[in-house]
Amino acid sequence: MNNTATILDLIRTKSPLVHNITNYVVMNNTANGLLAIGASPVMAHAIEEVEDIVSISSSLVINMGTLSKKWVESMIMAVKKAKTSGTPFIFDPVGVGASKYRMETAQILIKSATPDVIRGNASEIMALAQLASISKGVDSSMDGQDAVAGGIELSKKLNNTVIISGAIDYIITGDKISTIENGSPLMSKITGMGCTATAIVGACIAVENDMHTAAIAGMGIMGIAGDMAASASKGPGSFQVNFIDALYLLNETTIKAKLKLND
Ligand SMILES: Nc1ncnc2c1ncn2[C@@H]1O[C@H](COP(=O)(O)OP(=O)(O)O)[C@@H](O)[C@H]1O
Numbered sequence: 133m134n135n136t137a138t139i140l141d142l143i144r145t146k147s148p149l150v151h152n153i154t155n156y157v158v159m160n161n162t163a164n165g166l167l168a169i170g171a172s173p174v175m176a177h178a179i180e181e182v183e184d185i186v187s188i189s190s191s192l193v194i195n196m197g198t199l200s201k202k203w204v205e206s207m208i209m210a211v212k213k214a215k216t217s218g219t220p221f222i223f224d225p226v227g228v229g230a231s232k233y234r235m236e237t238a239q240i241l242i243k244s245a246t247p248d249v250i251r252g253n254a255s256e257i258m259a260l261a262q263l264a265s266i267s268k269g270v271d272s273s274m275d276g277q278d279a280v281a282g283g284i285e286l287s288k289k290l291n292n293t294v295i296i297s298g299a300i301d302y303i304i305t306g307d308k309i310s311t312i313e314n315g316s317p318l319m320s321k322i323t324g325m326g327c328t329a330t331a332i333v334g335a336c337i338a339v340e341n342d343m344h345t346a347a348i349a350g351m352g353i354m355g356i357a358g359d360m361a362a363s364a365s366k367g368p369g370s371f372q373v374n375f376i377d378a379l380y381l382l383n384e385t386t387i388k389a390k391l392k393l394n395d
């Protein structure tokens with residue numbers, strides 16, 4: 133089991149190929165975030181190639197931000213292939229409570245193959261846990277603490293790791309709960325930060341077998357980079373640029389000095 137600095141180091145040394153089937157809004161931010169930490173992103177959603185790409189990748193990221201029929205078919209093929217090829221995968225149920233289609237798709241995907249990790253905001257995790265389905269669009273309308281019970285239930289039901297992101301990130305594996313209190317409110321003023329978090333955890337699961345440890349590393353990297361970027365930024369615009377720089381500049385010293393992990 134590695135710590136966050138070692139996991140970042142492994143990503144930089146191994147440069148794992150991270151296969152993303154993600155949404156139109158965030159593809160560029162996500163690819164740049166992955167590159168900045170040393171991973172190698174590939175965005176591929178065509179039915180004709182998803183199985184091939186899964187089989188050469190070190191991890192798979194499934195994000196249902198902008199769904200359509202063809203993409204859902206690709207996602208199902210990809211997650212099934214991930215299970216047969218032993219490729220770890222993370223699922224981001226973007227806006228899952230916002231429509232019947234998203235809810236049904238999330239259920240189909242989870243039934244097709246259990247995600248090793250799920251990352252969502254509090255509303256999304258609550259909706260997935262079917263404790264509530266009051267998601268407001270793709271943003272969260274409730275506090276992380278409210279969703280923790282749902283996160284525990286979901287994690288136990290699926291025997292996996294569930295991340296609830298927000299001002300405090302909760303990393304839940306059954307009864308084990310870790311929290312991270314890094315990051316900035318500016319992160320919720322930029323679209324795609326949750327999706328980037330999911331992809332960065334996706335890079336961590338490519339190099340670390342313990343999903344809870346990998347999830348801590350990914351969310352820690354996000355939060356510390358968020359802290360560093362916020363202190364150098366005037367607002368959301370400069371934050372976006374500074375955030376990518378901060379991901380690139382992160383090292384063992386900054387991680388040790390800044391990580392606010394309660395494990
Ligand atoms: N108020 C906040 N303070 C600190 N970090 C935050 C805050 N809001 C969001 N974050 C961080 O932003 C990233 C995206 O989380 P979140 O906003 O919950 O995702 P989503 O975009 O899916 O709603 C996470 O790394 C989270 O820790």
Ligand SMILES: Cc1ncsc1CCOP(=O)(O)O
Pocket residue numbers: 155157158197198226270322323324325326327328
């Ligand atoms: C705005 C929007 N609409 C569909 S996907 C998307 C991006 C959502 O990204 P995030 O959940 O990371 O803010």
